[in-house]
Amino acid sequence: MDQHNSTAILLLSCPDRIGLVSRISHFIFERQGNILDLDEHVDTGSGMFFIRVAWDMDGFSISSEEIEDAFRPLAREFRADWKIHLSHEKPRTAIFVSKYEHCLQELLWRHGTGELAMEIPLIVSNHKDLETLAAQYNIPFHVFPISPENKLEQERRELSLLKENRVDTVVLARYMQVLTSQLVDAFPGRIINIHHSFLPAFSGGNPYRQAFERGVKIIGATSHYVTGELDEGPIIEQDIIRISHKDTLKNLIRKGRDLERIVLTRAVSSHIEHRVLVNGRKTIVFS
Amino acid sequence: MDQHNSTAILLLSCPDRIGLVSRISHFIFERQGNILDLDEHVDTGSGMFFIRVAWDMDGFSISSEEIEDAFRPLAREFRADWKIHLSHEKPRTAIFVSKYEHCLQELLWRHGTGELAMEIPLIVSNHKDLETLAAQYNIPFHVFPISPENKLEQERRELSLLKENRVDTVVLARYMQVLTSQLVDAFPGRIINIHHSFLPAFSGGNPYRQAFERGVKIIGATSHYVTGELDEGPIIEQDIIRISHKDTLKNLIRKGRDLERIVLTRAVSSHIEHRVLVNGRKTIVFS
């Protein structure tokens, strides 16, 4: 695609101060950029400012290669964390799965319809079960069986594979292994997990059984970034579904599956459209 | 009201066996009762059967005073827990409050419109703040200030007052004291609490602050029966509301208030209409 039909998206966070919106929008305006979308948020607790601005690169007076250098002085002055994304550079996303197909199926389907603007160069699994599904969509499928003994070694090989494929985002689509820090640390704020409960309730194993036994009237699913602490990463999206005494555990798992695929897809969608900023343990998700 | 315009409601649970629906409905039919509503549920896990049947007492061949004696042999044969309620005998409900008015306001309002078919002979509080609100609705308001030293003694006085007023149901409408076992044990399965979180998440103190700090995208409220274990009683009703990074803690508390009043009202409504059966740690709520 010709990059001049592209959109640039700035994601930035910095300590709040006067003039931030004005100076950032002026940076774009003075280079003939037309702002398509702007969202900002001030977290009064931490005194931090967060912004997402998207502008049309068509007619922009400098090329996409030059933007970062041009913006750097401003960012430095603001002591900002920042990144500029170009819409024609689709995030390269690896999907990790085990045996459950519903989340993978949903992602591949929506990817196929063009709803998820990302590349999926490969799927990684510790089991062979979903190989056929991957094949239907012509996506390379790599199996790395995991045991306690070989886990570190297998992850090292996965990591190499991800690097070879220039992967920048990892989606755990009901991947039933806890990642070690070598993988987590390699993709800070770029590994998305789906947990099959309304976190923080029912973290850990068998959340549907826990929910069933506690007799809750609503079950949930939670998509979050993976950090070093299990189930503790910043939450991107959650949703719930109502259940009743009529629902058996099996039913509840079935309803939960529908929830998981919806919640994970929404989180992935927000992430690849560069709508998510991490604020400590929390996220800002611009709609 | 003339009891012959009344409805009888049987709530029964017993070990499942063949013929329960047939024999219970036959008991009603052979006495010329017209069944208005029947719901049943079998918990295959525990092998227990639960039923709620409502029938018209108009034309019923025995009087409401005679029903229990007539039904007892059947119940004994089924080894059942059971109770027969008459719709013209409205549950006598005491409401316990502290300083928050929203739940009390909601209950009194709906009671006033006739939606909640119960008597409210009195309101109990450990603070004076809501006296005026109670007065607006002409309901006696009793203040029992609570300190660690006088708690047992004050509860004893409350208990006497409840007995004097023939109270059968207690609603804790954001009552900010943990009840001791003397009160809990006096009303088994008949004390309803509203917890301002999506239990089991954020049990204990300050759940909104916990939710805010965890960065959840959805907050909840839970109404449950009070048992000896804090926040562990059988859940009657839950609901949730979506929040975002824009919501301050104050906002979140405000949204939570709306949720609390709705969830508590629904739970109270189900209880006083005799739609709730307790099944161990869980409830069956017939709709």
Place this chain on the structure above:
Amino acid sequence: MDQHNSTAILLLSCPDRIGLVSRISHFIFERQGNILDLDEHVDTGSGMFFIRVAWDMDGFSISSEEIEDAFRPLAREFRADWKIHLSHEKPRTAIFVSKYEHCLQELLWRHGTGELAMEIPLIVSNHKDLETLAAQYNIPFHVFPISPENKLEQERRELSLLKENRVDTVVLARYMQVLTSQLVDAFPGRIINIHHSFLPAFSGGNPYRQAFERGVKIIGATSHYVTGELDEGPIIEQDIIRISHKDTLKNLIRKGRDLERIVLTRAVSSHIEHRVLVNGRKTIVFS
């Protein structure tokens, strides 16, 4: 499957009178049937009684072939509309499609996971587009191109094909043709359509565009039985999704697709589990 592991389901409606539940449940009890689930409803407006009873055929004293004859006298006395279904006889369902794949995809997927207990002997379409999808699931795909001139003739051929395949239920999964009365009348209360709006709002063509132009804040989808009057058949299921000024028409259509597949699937699921009774222009859907 051995029919003795089967469940029998009675769907019945008749004028309300005393003793219906008792006599129906007694019919089952005296033949050693264990009731698994019973739901009933009285429509006080029309004075009609509706019931769904499911019982275990294991241990039942008469065979599934004999049930209807045994029950007929009772049904006649009650002047009832009724039908007894056996769970091992799965409804034979034909799916009609045009070019949109999402509803078909959803049905096939859930059918594949075992959630929809039906047979799908064939798919009918007026276009070739979804042939590949049908092939992936190994389901015969029949194309009948429709023009105003050949419509009656093509429908006649479709009808023959449905009869040959002993189809009892037809699902219109975004089939973009209005059926004529010869097809509608051949499957009374057994053709299920998905309309892409919150009926009765935006009936007719282009409902998403209508919704977009009216500036509604919520869009819906409606699944209903097909009758002679367009979009006027009894509604089985509806659901909605929130939209905002940010949603373009394209976005709205995308969100609507998700809604359609969910709503249609729920309606089909209720129908094939024999949970739906038609009450004039309305339905009773037992949960």
Place this chain on the structure above:
Amino acid sequence: MDQHNSTAILLLSCPDRIGLVSRISHFIFERQGNILDLDEHVDTGSGMFFIRVAWDMDGFSISSEEIEDAFRPLAREFRADWKIHLSHEKPRTAIFVSKYEHCLQELLWRHGTGELAMEIPLIVSNHKDLETLAAQYNIPFHVFPISPENKLEQERRELSLLKENRVDTVVLARYMQVLTSQLVDAFPGRIINIHHSFLPAFSGGNPYRQAFERGVKIIGATSHYVTGELDEGPIIEQDIIRISHKDTLKNLIRKGRDLERIVLTRAVSSHIEHRVLVNGRKTIVFS
């Protein structure tokens, strides 16, 4: 309140062009204003730009009296519709009611808790029924009985009263009269109505009965600005609630009441916080 603790809010719409955000935010920045919140939207269909900016007047280099004059040249250049509101100048809102109390009750309650930052100088009604409720909150209550003969004359008197009280917003809280153009035209985009259905479905009279008879599975409520065409004004907020065959018409009306009070309150809240911009037949509601 000291206006220097106040917030200024600009609502503006104009044809889209390059540099709008930059120049508007620069106008604020160069006068030492700290932007607290900024939302913008481009309607690509109509080519119109919409913005809401809130900034702190504390430290702003010009007084609140001088802002409009200072901003006028920019607005003129942009050919904009615009208005600057100051948070310490609370909208003066008249509430019109008839006999239903639930919407009025909700508004007064939330106003009392400080959630609705508006003044309510008076309540207008065509019936006396809600006088006591108004008195409880110490708000003047004016009765103008309406008949076909006196309608124009009574409205004229109402209009005078509104002007005397410097009312800028009118809320029809289940006011059961259709306003004539003399009143509608006097408050363009400033009269908010609650319609007890999911518009455009069931416009006109008796929407709950219409919904009941159609057998819908979901009912709704719609809050909209009043224009010359009945039920056709721009929609501000809608919500829905699920119903079933169990719901009688009476039940449905009761559930609808809960919906109406929530939907109207949200719409009023958005309006008085200056979050709503009208875009032809539609609204933009910034969250």
